[in-house]
Amino acid sequence: MDAVGEVDTSASVAIVSLSLSLYDFVLTVRDEFEYVWRKPIHSGSLLFLWVRYYGLFTLLFRAISVLSNRASRLLETSDVLGFVLIFSVQVVLQIRMHVMYDRSPTLALLSGSIFGIEIVVMMVLWSRQPVGSNTYPLYYVPMVVFEIWIGTLAFVKFIRRVRRLRRMGTGGDEDGGMVGVFFRDSAIHYALTIVGIIAFNVVGALSGKSLANSGLLEACFLLAGTRLILHLRAAYYRQQQREREDSAVELGTDWIVRRHRDATTITRLGGTEVEAFWGAE
Template sequence: MERPTLQGLFQLRQEEYLRVSPLALFVYDYLVTFGDEVTFVWTKPKSLGTVLYFLARYPAFVDLMLSLVTPRLPVDQCIALDHAMGWMFLIGIAVAEIIMIMRVWSLWGGTRFMTIFLSMLTIATLIAGVTVLGLSRMSLTFVSMRGIAPNMSGCYPLGSNGAMSVDYAILMGFEAITLTLTLVRCIRHSRLRSSHLINPSSLIDLFIRDGVIYFVGLFAISFINVIMLMGNSQLDAIAIQRCLHSVLASRIFIHLRRSTYTTFMPSSMTLSHEMHSDQVELRTLSFAHTACSGTVDTSQYTRCEGGG
């Protein structure tokens, strides 16, 4: 057996690991957070945030399952499903990024400048990502696995996947900007807090903690993908990236929901009182109809006063 054949089989095994491990992580995280999902998502009033949560959460399971099936299909079906999965992954990651970018927008107080800036950044990133993905999908070719091992079915990609590294570089740049915005807010918040100019706020602390940790993780996986693909490897960590975007975006939503309801809603509050807090919902990004008579203005780092 020639060296290219051995290399192909070795990469195929590595690819299986890169596809199975994120699915296992996704299922584990789902089981761990299912109780909170029932408590803070399923049983609460539905809103735009709930829709985004479900779009970020559940399609990821389908995407990750399909990623296991694709390499075992005949070549023609493999090509069609691989192209479809590329767009499915892009949409799923985009939805997760929207949740995260709205968290940044809320952290900056939802100012007009930040609204315009983040909207333009998101649109530009999506346009660039769609363009590069379309070009990279057109350049990919697949061969039957029987050309490597006669007793194996499925397909295997040929040619460089380096064009995809541009997509990951674009995503990495987007995440670097949002991470920087979060860090700037974190520094300002820490200074004001140390100077006793503001009161401690668990909600703001949650915004900052989740933002920094999660964006660092997503930036790191994008960087790994760029390095792998620039090395002319057929391997990538796209399934891991898809999984992490779903898991982290879902956790951001659940954490904010938990913080909002446990901090701002006494058990005696009624559902009718919850329905009058749309502005709080917008500012906190928890998209929960919280029971606050005031509003949360994150630009000034104030908290609503629970009231009846």
């Protein structure tokens, strides 16, 4: 009976996680069509499509693996797929920090090194723990450490910019909007990550069974990861449209067409123009 109860709990978590992700897909598919499919396909849009559809596949596979009598090989595969999803979202976070910190090579190298250590330690700890065991999954600790590192970078950058804008006596209308999107979506990501970790632990504590099913945590990463890219692309294209309209009023339609035909950069972040990774005309 205990085994049946454990399967029921894990199956419920897996189904809820998949359902939550599908519901979020329905909520955001219009923006996806508008700001991804109807725009030129670049690295940012490809990364979005990878996170979105690979994430849905991962949660579907986890649900199947749990419902199929908890076959060990399927559960192992679903764990690895979940790790790749988490790592993919963390790549998005690193790219965002790279942009926010003016492409600092030192910071990129440091973050990349910490990221590499995280992957190695997670996989080593995971390989030493039997799948489906009731031992607490310590292999998620490196993930939490890396999230704290990236979160600290985002928070420090935001505080510095707020202070600079206050000294300048401006509200940051010129470039603070895009930075605001960076920080807001980072906050959403960390809020969802915290929710996922809490749910991960609460379900395990209440059931008294294995904590190995991380479907809710993976769903939270998927929801946050898609927004990290989608919201920024939306902000970029909306800003571009506003600039196009304002310039057309001042200088005429012919000039603005020429201007945007040659445009290859987005708003200034920290005083340095950044290539349009997130979107381009």
